[in-house]
Amino acid sequence: MGYFLIEGGKKLSGKIRVSGSKNAVLPILAGSILNRGKTILKNVPKISDVFVMIEILKHLGAEAEWHNDTLIINAEKIHYEDCRIDAFKKLRASILFLGPLLSLFKKAEMFRPGGDIIGARPIDVHISTLKNLGCEIKANETLEGRFEKLKSFEVRLKEISVTATENLLLFLALIPKKVRIRLAAIEPHVVSLCLFLKSLGVKIKGIGTHFLEIEGKEKIRKNIKFKIPPDPIEVGTFVALAASTRSKIEILDIKEEDLDALFILMDEMKIKYELGKNSLKVFPSDVVGTKIQTGLYPKFPSDMQPPFGVLATQARGVTLIHDWLYENRFSYVNELIYMGANAEILDPHRAIFIGPTPLKGKEIRSLDIRSGVALIIAGLVASGETIIQEAEKIDRGYEKIEERLKKLGAKIQRFD
Numbered sequence: 001m002g003y004f005l006i007e008g009g010k011k012l013s014g015k016i017r018v019s020g021s022k023n024a025v026l027p028i029l030a031g032s033i034l035n036r037g038k039t040i041l042k043n044v045p046k047i048s049d050v051f052v053m054i055e056i057l058k059h060l061g062a063e064a065e066w067h068n069d070t071l072i073i074n075a076e077k078i079h080y081e082d083c084r085i086d087a088f089k090k091l092r093a094s095i096l097f098l099g100p101l102l103s104l105f106k107k108a109e110m111f112r113p114g115g116d117i118i119g120a121r122p123i124d125v126h127i128s129t130l131k132n133l134g135c136e137i138k139a140n141e142t143l144e145g146r147f148e149k150l151k152s153f154e155v156r157l158k159e160i161s162v163t164a165t166e167n168l169l170l171f172l173a174l175i176p177k178k179v180r181i182r183l184a185a186i187e188p189h190v191v192s193l194c195l196f197l198k199s200l201g202v203k204i205k206g207i208g209t210h211f212l213e214i215e216g217k218e219k220i221r222k223n224i225k226f227k228i229p230p231d232p233i234e235v236g237t238f239v240a241l242a243a244s245t246r247s248k249i250e251i252l253d254i255k256e257e258d259l260d261a262l263f264i265l266m267d268e269m270k271i272k273y274e275l276g277k278n279s280l281k282v283f284p285s286d287v288v289g290t291k292i293q294t295g296l297y298p299k300f301p302s303d304m305q306p307p308f309g310v311l312a313t314q315a316r317g318v319t320l321i322h323d324w325l326y327e328n329r330f331s332y333v334n335e336l337i338y339m340g341a342n343a344e345i346l347d348p349h350r351a352i353f354i355g356p357t358p359l360k361g362k363e364i365r366s367l368d369i370r371s372g373v374a375l376i377i378a379g380l381v382a383s384g385e386t387i388i389q390e391a392e393k394i395d396r397g398y399e400k401i402e403e404r405l406k407k408l409g410a411k412i413q414r415f416d
Contacts, residue, residue, distance in 0.1 A: 030100060033060060108145040111142055169212075180212070287315040319354075369397035372391070
């Protein structure tokens with residue numbers, strides 16, 4: 001277990017570049033086994049979740065080679081393997097191998113997915129939709145699936161699940177029949193997966209809507225290049241960092257069209273900013289409290305709210321955050337209270353903050369990816385020294401975060 005040592009209370013300045021999207025790259029990595037050629041992915045973040053996905057790919061016979069931020073995957077020798085291996089327990093995205101394994105090999109055996117403990121994240125929708133299409137799946141401590149032939153040409157998701165939508169797309173990519181997916185998720189990373197599959201020759205209509213039609217290819221063997229889009233969650237994280245520390249920071253390589261909900265919130269909180277071509281400058285601001293409600297895209301994402309919870313401690317007035325999706329997303333608030341924040345968890349889905357309040361450096365712990373990076377921001381705001389234990393949890397979603405923050409003038413060190 002490692003930890004970060006942070007000396008806070010200092011303004012930051014400079015430029016920081018956004019990495020490739022974690023949520024976009026993980027389903028695409030799972031989808032790379034559908035292509036018996038070379039898949040060349042550019043702008044891949046070197047985060048621990050990506051390395052776990054590569055571990056799974058290698059278990060299945062793929063080869064993976066890095067060239068800076070480009071990852072080359074050769075899946076010519078992909079073969080069936082029992083996937084009851086520990087790697088599947090390490091992250092939520094391992095469930096995304098269920099669809100392509102069933103499509104490729106007509107069977108799948110794997111451990112249930114792991115990941116951050118931020119609340120109940122059942123896989124019922126994955127299982128029920130695949131069953132509706134003709135798969136037989138037993139779900140106990142492990143998942144065991146079989147597939148013979150397609151039994152339906154239309155499937156409805158009982159809830160708009162991002163990973164279930166992605167799993168369906170990956171499953172249907174090798175089936176040369178037209179199938180309609182109704183009530184699909186429309187998040188930017190779902191769109192990215194659709195575009196990736198199209199580059200493999202899969203036909204998809206309705207991209208970016210809740211109603212998709214997909215017609216797969218029986219065999220795919222292509223050499224393709226695909227660029228992972230920038231991570232919108234990182235953009236929000238760096239906006240909260242700049243506003244919380246009252247710093248001038250320029251955020252590079254943003255994708256403006258994915259950030260509408262962020263810009264609305266920035267306007268409501270009176271955060272001063274300037275948009276450039278694929279960049280965003282944030283200026284020192286007298287931030288005010290507001291109501292923050294998370295939701296499905298294009299609303300404000302749950303993954304982005306913990307950094308804004310830290311910002312709420314520095315904003316004038318009252319901020320109420322309502323995160324309806326995950327009941328353990330507010331665990332970081334107790335750490336902020338320990339640091340001196342005037343905040344309260346009202347119930348599993350709502351927290352209130354009254355600010356501004358000074359924060360003091362304490363020894364705290366990273367609880368999950370998003371809470372962890374939020375507490376880094378809190379440490380940079382606080383007076384004195386802050387120690388954040390379990391630093392490796394943050395590495396699951398943020399590449400070399402301490403090195404990037406140091407370039408802004410942050411006093412942060414990592415210790416093992």
